[in-house]
Amino acid sequence: MTSDSIRRLNAADREFDAQLDQLLAWESVADSQVEATVAEILQQVRSRGDAAVIEYTNRFDRRQLASAREFCLAPAELSAALQRIPAAERRALEAAAERVREYHRYQLQESWRYREADGTVLGQQITPMERVGIYVPGGKASYPSSVLMNAIPAKVAGVDCVAMVVPAPDGQLSDLVLAAAAIAGVDQLYTIGGAQAVAALAYGTQSVKKVDKIVGPGNIFVAAAKRAVFGRVAIDMIAGPSEILVICDGQTDPDWIAMDLLSQAEHDQQAQSILLSPDAAFLQAVGESLERLLAELPRREIAAASLAGRGALIQVESIEAAIALANRIAPEHLEVSVADPEQYLPQIRHAGAIFLGRHTAEALGDYCAGPNHVLPTSGTARFSSPLGVYDFQKRSSIIYCSPEGADKLGRVARTLARGEGLEAHARSAEYRVED
Incomplete structure (x- = not known):
């Protein structure tokens, strides 16, 4: 792999939307x-x-x-x-x-x-x-x-x-x-x-x-x-390939960011690693780091195929623009490697897990940080959440009417039931009404 093998995109280009759609496209498990x-x-x-x-x-x-x-x-x-x-x-x-x-x-x-x-x-x-x-x-x-x-x-x-x-x-x-x-x-x-x-x-x-x-x-x-x-x-979910999206202001060590991207690329050839930054020189530096560090990895062939097929280094106008783009992508893992990352947290709407700060590598979340690493992929973070305790608990509604409550609610229910043409419903509620 050379430093030019991973695609370079610019969010300001006229054809960027089509390029992004193509980058994010992934065939589901349907076969x-x-x-x-x-x-x-x-x-x-x-x-x-x-x-x-x-x-x-x-x-x-x-x-x-x-x-x-x-x-x-x-x-x-x-x-x-x-x-x-x-x-x-x-x-x-x-x-x-x-x-x-x-x-x-x-x-x-x-x-x-x-x-x-x-x-x-x-x-x-x-x-x-x-x-x-x-x-x-x-x-x-x-x-x-x-x-x-x-x-x-x-x-x-x-x-x-x-x-x-x-x-x-x-x-x-x-x-x-x-x-x-x-x-x-x-x-x-x-x-x-x-x-x-x-x-x-x-x-x-x-x-x-x-x-x-x-x-x-x-x-x-x-x-x-x-x-x-x-x-x-x-x-739990039908999971797609692993994903990482990194937002960086250009002040983090390029080797750190490159290795974060590689940590997902080594999963499989369909994994996706994307970097967003307003700093063009930093994007170039990360590309060079990727080339050098990739050669050291045991799974370099898999990682190289992932980066070449589904990876991207994308220049954006600002960190705010990067956040907006991240919300559009809704990644599984989102790293916000910037100064004072918490200021951007309220703006982040769609991500499986959010890693704040320069020292928070996504790999920590895979193993031992504490939050679950079973996360929504392929844009499903727009409506899905990480696996958690709530996935193994059920909720049952409790309704216990007093005689007075049955009378009050029964009057409402019988009217609505007859409006729907369900006479047995109406009479069931009406039996408890004290006319």
């Missing part, structure tokens, strides 16, 4: 062939249960499972993994888990109620979900942070049982992932993945009990399966 494959897997698991899960797991993950017992891990195996990992890794996991747990405790919603003058009581009761399934990518890849970010909010919410699925291709499992499951309080762990794991969680099998919600990242087959079972169970 007819994938959807057909996933539909078949879902149907087979729904009708045949464990037998289908075993069949697909053996085929796709190159396993030799003979029974469901072999993909069900006992809690003792998670504890054993926690004992096996190096002490430094255990300390890091425990420190990250505690920060994530502490942050999410602030999100707990509480039940409330109030009493009206006639004695009628209205309110809302908050209850946790009973069973939640979390999907964690597995095999040679190790994503313990995904375990913490998905399981801990559920446990803080009070979910009765957190069931985790993680594929083990060729029988490989990461001790770090299992240790994270032990620390996060995962109750059940199944070494299955793909659409068959989503189906098992959504429909239930002889060995996997049906859950109420499925959360966590996965490949295109996992995403398509989550979309297909939505409605039978809840899901």
Whole structure:
């Protein structure tokens, strides 16, 4: 990659809007062939249960499972993994888990109620979900942070049982992932993945009990399966490629900003890294830093493809103009690397997570800052929020009428019901009216 490989744009150019639309365009998980494959897997698991899960797991993950017992891990195996990992890794996991747990405790919603003058009581009761399934990518890849970010909010919410699925291709499992499951309080762990794991969680099998919600990242087959079972169970979101948008006034070290951009680019070739700055010389300096630092990365080919395909260095008129453009893009991660960044916070309307100041690297949010790293992507931050405790709590309305309240409300309800032509509604309310 050369310093000119990443596209350079100027927001003042006449064709900028079209260029930006092209830059942001991303094909969703919708794919007819994938959807057909996933539909078949879902149907087979729904009708045949464990037998289908075993069949697909053996085929796709190159396993030799003979029974469901072999993909069900006992809690003792998670504890054993926690004992096996190096002490430094255990300390890091425990420190990250505690920060994530502490942050999410602030999100707990509480039940409330109030009493009206006639004695009628209205309110809302908050209850946790009973069973939640979390999907964690597995095999040679190790994503313990995904375990913490998905399981801990559920446990803080009070979910009765957190069931985790993680594929083990060729029988490989990461001790770090299992240790994270032990620390996060995962109750059940199944070494299955793909659409068959989503189906098992959504429909239930002889060995996997049906859950109420499925959360966590996965490949295109996992995403398509989550979309297909939505409605039978809840899901968190259909996530697109990882994104970072950095706003900088030109006074931060160019190497810092370049590495922040690379931290997302190394995820995959479809990841997106964008820098906005009013300083043309700084944009050039960051481009040169990208070229130099990229050569040092183990995943440089992936990062280079990401930057060339979906990255951009964009010159804007001012920081205020950059904020307006960021709101239009609605990025997953937004870094505001400027002097006195808090002054701009009220202007930021759409972003999954906001990282303020020159020292706040997005990577800290991925692992240990405390807020959740499961964030809306592909512009959905305009209407979606990060995964949190509230995603694992339900709200039930409370209505408790006194005789006087039933009389007052009944008079209103019967009039409205008859206006809608619903006589039984009207009479049901009217029976409590004291004429």
